[in-house]
Amino acid sequence: MEDKLFGCINIYKPKGMTSHDVVSVLRRLVGIKQIGHTGTLDPFAEGVLPVCIGKATRLIEYMADDKAYLGTVQFGKNTTTYDTEGEIVRTSDKKVLLEEIESALENFKGEIEQIPPIYSAIKVRGKKLYEYARKGEEVEIKPRKVTINELRIENFNPQNRTLELYIDCSKGTYIRSIANDLGEVLGAGGYLAKLVRIKAGNFTAANSVKLEDLKTKEDVEKNLISPLEYLDYPKYELNENEREKVSHGISIKVNLPDSLVVLTYNDELAAICKIENTKAILTKVFI
Helix, strand or coil: CHHHCCEEEEEEECCCCCHHHHHHHHHHHHCCCCEEECCCCCCCCEEEEEEEEHHHHHHHHHCCCCEEEEEEEEECEEECCCECCCCEEEECCCCCCHHHHHHHHHHHCEEEEECCCCCCCCEECCEEHHHHHHCCCCCCCCCEEEEEEEEEEEEEECCCCEEEEEEEECCCCCHHHHHHHHHHHHCCCEEEEEEEEEEECCEEHHHCEEHHHCCCHHHHHHCCECHHHCCCCCEEECCHHHHHHHHCCCCEECCCCCCEEEEEECCEEEEEEEEECCEEEEEEECC
16 A cells, blocks of 8 residues: 555645644554655745655655745834744834835845844754754854745735735745845834745645645545656656666666656656766666
8 A cells, every 4th residue: 555655745734733743644644654745834834835755755856946935024023033923022113115115125036145044943063043042042144045036016005014925936045034134124124924835846725735634545645646747857758678677777778968857657757867978877766
């Protein structure tokens, strides 16, 4: 039965649960430990969380990792965590105008340098940043380069001083930092009041399944997505002789440009390889 559990399931993570909580629920349902998610989503956030099951966990490194979010910024306050879960450390009565926001947002488009929140799981000198924060210890946080592919205003409520943003970005982008930094640029303070991930790679909220709707192993199996649907690489169908070689870890010749290639047999995943001068160097084999 375990062999059939091979693929990814697009979970809509509810607010209040950790990504690890979701994995734990799925492990109990299917009875196997080989399960892993493709990118942590904070407990206060909700939305798309792709989870790989069985040997599909070996494919996580090959999956598209760009993300898209709807984030609501609350102006007028700064918090220690840059979101609703932290303590308020500063307040401001400044009212911001839509024109000011539009101008300030230009600073956050394209490739930017971002300082991660002190309350994050990034490791510095072997310790997670939030461990330093909880002990009141100071630590140097180096900026990281991230890419904001698209950033646009979805809604602005000047009375409530709230701003909803659509953000399409690279892996590792902290939306909390964008909220905090935008508030700093505007001189009004700001924190992330709500966060919904609406896309992760090829997975969207529209085709996700609610965790609460999964009651049995059969429910999970029914919603598994084949790796061939979310691996964005050229495909090459093996013949019988090539399949035999690949199954024994033997390289074959493939007349395709140098790149990562998905090898298939009978339209099912057989292996991942890297083409170098028409030679298929096998990196992961599944047959």
